[in-house]
Amino acid sequence: MFSETIELRGHIIDSLILPKVLDQILTHGANFKIGEIKIGKRRADQSFARIEVSAETTEALDELILRLRQHGAEVAKHE
Known part of the structure; x- marks a missing residue:
């Protein structure tokens, strides 16, 4: 398996970006693991x-990464 870490920022819950991204991943036969998630309180x-x-x-x-970029995903910078 080959992997890459992506990041999503913004109103990813109420704009349905997060579920769209996860659906794209699964639709393309790939897997995901949520490493970190922070939900805005207001x-x-x-x-x-x-x-x-x-x-x-x-x-x-x-x-897949190209498709996810259409939803605002960015490849995480490696530290």
């Missing part, structure tokens, strides 16, 4: 999620 607060995405091939992973 409407004005933004949320954050860090998700490890795994796929069978690097090609499948690259294609």
